Amino acid sequence: MSQQIVSSQPLVEVKDLSVTFSKKRLFKPTRVVRAVNGVSFEIAQGETLGLVGESGSGKSTIGRALLKLVPMESGSVRFDNTELTTISRAEMRRMRRRMQMVFQDPYSSLDPSATVAASISEPFRVHEGLSAKQAWSRVQELLEVVGLRPSHANRYPYEFSGGQRQRVAIARALALTPHLIVCDEAVSALDVSTQNQVINLLEDLRDEFDLSYLFIAHDLAIVRHIAHRVAVMYLGHIVESGPAERTYQRPAHPYTQALLSAIPIPNPERSNRAGRILLRGDLPDPANPPSGCPFQTRCPYAMDVCREVMPAMTAVDGGGQVACHLQTAGPELNGRSLMDADVEVVR
Amino acid sequence: MSADTAMMREPSVQRPTAPGIKRFLRRFASNKLAITATVLLGVLITTSLAAPLLAPYPPEAIDVVNRLAGPSPEHWLGTDSLGRDTLSRLMHGGRVSLAAAAFAVSIAITFGVPLGLIAGYLGSWVDWIMGRGADVLMTFPAVILAIAIIAATGPGLVNAMAALGVVYAPRLFRVVRGATLAVREETYVEASVSIGTPAYSIVTRRVLPNILSPLLVQISLMLAAALLAEAALSLLGLGVVPPTPSWGNLLGRGFTEIRTTPLLVWFPGIAIALATLCFNLIGDGLRDSLGRETRKGD
C-alpha cells in the first residue's frame, strides 16, 4: 500500500546537495550557515516523499533549492534526467511548468491585490501566452477540481478562509499539470478539520494526475498519512530515510525516536508521556554546528566516536538508510538491542 | 451562505470585476475629511482649468478706474494696482500653479518609480549605486537647487519645475524602493518566481499594485510640496514671468501693496493654503483606506 510505484527511473534525483547562506555583518565575521549539507534523495513518479524535521533543520530550503529559488552551493539535482544545476535560465523557466510549489502560508502566497482568476491564470499567461480572458474557462475548471465554485474566480484572497486560499494555491500549482509539486508546510496553518480536507484533496489529485510530491512538514502524523517514504532532517542533514511504514514503526535513529515519542497522542488511555525520550537542550546554532554527528549534543546515546566522526549512511532492516554510529560502531554489534534495553550509555 | 449556493453557476464568460477598488472607494467615502478635500480640490481644479470660460475678465484686462479696489459686484475679490480683476487672475493663476506642481511631480514619478522598482527588486550593487546617487541628490534642499538651476538657465517656470522634479525624484525613489524591498520578500512574489514568471512581469503585475498605497500617499503629499515650492519661486520672481499670473507671483505682487490693500495677499494665500491642505488630507485619506485588509480569523 505504501509502496505503490517503484519505477526504475526516479523523477527527481538529488545528490550531495548543499546550500549555504551567508550574512554579512558589520564589525563581525560573516555568518555562514550551511542550511543543507550533503543531502541525497530520490522521488519516483507518483511517489510522495515526506521531509520532516524541526524548524531550522533545512527542510524548507531543500524544497526551494529543488526549484532553484535559492542558489545551490554544490551537488546535483536531476529532474526527469535533466541536470538543473547547469541549465540556462531560459531552459529553467521552461522546466518550471513541470515543477510547482504550494507554500505554507495561504495568507501571503496569494497576491492580495489580484483576483483569484488572475492568480490562477498566471502560469497560463507566462507559459502559454494566454490572456486572462482566454484562460478563463481553464481557471473555472481548475477551481472545480480543487473543490471551489467557479464563481469564486472574481473574488480577492481576503474573501476566503485559510483552507479555501490553500485550495486556490493548489489550483495555481496544478494549472500546467506539473509532475512534481513541492508542498512546503502546505497544511500547517490550517485547523485540523480543514487540514484533513486539503490532505484528502492532495491525495485525490495525486491519484488523478500521477503527481509526485515532496511533502515538507513538521507534523509527523500528517506525513505518516500522505507519504510513501520519509526522510528525517536534523541540522541540514538527512539522518534517516525509508518507507513510511518502517520509519514510524521501527525508527532507527535516536532523533527519529525522540521526535516520534514527543508527539502528544490524542487519547489519555494511550499516553506516551511515561516512555517519552526528552531531548536535552536546544538545536545547536546552525552557523556553528557540532563536530562529528550533528545530533551528538542532544543524543541520549552519544559515544566518543560520535563527537569526532560524521556517521555514514547505512542500510536499515526493512528498508531505508540511517546515519548513526549505533548501527555500526556501538558498544554492541547490534545498535538496536542496545537502545531497546534502554541503557544509559553516556552520563 | 445558502443564498450564495443558489447562484452557484454564473455565466462563465463574465469578466473579472474589481471589488478591491469598490472596497477602497467605500472606505475612502467613509472618511468625511478626505471626501470634503477631494470635492474642494475638484472645484479648485475645474475652475482653474475652465478659467478662460468662467473668469469674468481676461487676466490681463486693466480697469484703470478701479485700481486697488475692494470687493464689489463688478470685481468680487477686488483688483490689483493695475486694476486687474483678482478673481480672474486667481483662476488663471491656479492653472499655472497646479499644472506646474503636476509637471514637477510627474517628472519625479518618471524617474523615481521605475528606478525605485529596479533597485528594490534587484537589490545588491544596483541598489547600492542607485541609493548613493539618490543620497547625493537628497542632500540639496529642493528650492535652493531649483534656484541654482534657474540661475544657470534663466528664470522660467518649466526650468524651475523640472529642477524641482529632479530633486523630488529621490524621495519617490526611496519610498518605492523601500516598499518594493518589503513586497519582494512576500511569498506571492516567490510563488511567481517558482511559476517562471519573468522579472519584468513580476515587478509590474505583482510588486507595483502592492506598493500603490504608499506611492499614492507620497504623490499627493508631494503635490502639496510642489505647489508651495512653485509659490516660493514665483514669489521671489524666479518662476512664472509676469504678466502671466500664478498663485505664487500674485502673492509676491500682493506684498508690494500689503500696506494699502492687504486683501491682495489674503486671496492667493488662501488659495495656496487650501490646495495644499486638500492634497495633504487626500493623502491621509488614501493612506487610511488603502491599508492592507486585516486577516480573517482570530
Place this chain on the structure above:
Amino acid sequence: MRIDDLRIDFATEHGWADVVNGVSFEIGGNEIVGLVGESGSGKTVTGLSVLGLVPSPPGRRSGGHIWFRDTDLTAMSPHRLRGIRGNEVSMIFQEPMTSLNPAFTIGDQIAETYRRHRGVSRKSGMHRAAEMLDMVGIPNATARVRDYPHELSGGMRQRAMIAMALCCDPQLLIADEPTTALDVTVQAQILDLLVSLRDELGMGVIFITHDLGVVAEVCDRVVVMYAGEVVETSPARDLFSRPRHPYTEGLLSAMPQLGSRSGRLASIAGRTPEPWAMPTGCRFGPRCPYSEHECTTGPIPLRSTGVDRQARCVRTDELDLRGAQ
C-alpha cells in the same frame, strides 16, 4: 475562579457579532482546564477577557461576570485589575516575542514585574529573576538574566515568559497556545515543565489550545468551544473515551493517527459560521451529521450528561458517539 455567562461582542462591518456567547465554567486550584476549539471559536477572547485584555474597541463585554475567589474582575477598575494582572492571575502567549520587550534583558523584565507587585529592592528583584529562570529549567540562570530576548531560542524564550508569569506565585495561569509555535521536542519539554510547575506551585491553569493531543497530555478537565459557545465540558479522560457532543466527536476523529495509515482522513463538513451569521438553533447544526429538526428550533441549553459533565446537544442521550482510537 468562575466565569459566569460571559458575553463579548465585536464590532464588525456587519454589526455587532457575538464572539463569546454565554460562556460559563469553573476552575479550581491545582487544576489544568483545557479550553479547546478551532480558530474563531472564541477561546482566545475568553482567555483575554479574564484579565480585561480584550481590545476595546472593537470588543465589548455585553454581559456576564468573572469571579476570582470572591471578587468580580469585570467590576474592577483598570487600576486594580493591573494589580492582579501578573500577580495573582497571569498569562502566557503563543509568541513570547510579542510579550517580551526586546529592549530589556529578561532578568530586568522579570525583576520589574516582581518589584511592581511586591515593592522589593532591585537587588532582590534580580535575585528572584535568577531563581525563576532556574526553576523553569534555563541552564546557568544567574548568567542568563543578562540576556536579551533575541539571544534566546524559541523554547528558552517561552521558558523565560513562563518564569515572568510565575514570578509572583499566581493562583491562576492562563496559557494561550503556549506551545503551538514550538517544535514537538521542545513542546514536550514545555508541557512537562508546565505540569511539574503546577504540581509544585498548586496553581490553576487555563490551557487554551486547538491540539487535542496536548489536551490529552496535560489537562484534567476540558471545555470544548465552538462558535463562541461552550458545547461540552468534561473530565479529560471521559471526553476522550466517550464524547457527548457531535462536534467533539468530529474533532477527535479528525486527529491524524500516528500508528496506522487508514484510508481518508476524517473532517467535519463545512466551516465555522461567521460570527454575524450564526444559525438559529444549534450553532453546530449545519455541520452536524446527527442534526434533526428539533436542533434548529431555538437555542440549545447546556445540559448535564453525567458527573461533572455537560453538553450542548438535544440528542446527547440517544447518540452513541465515538471516542478517540
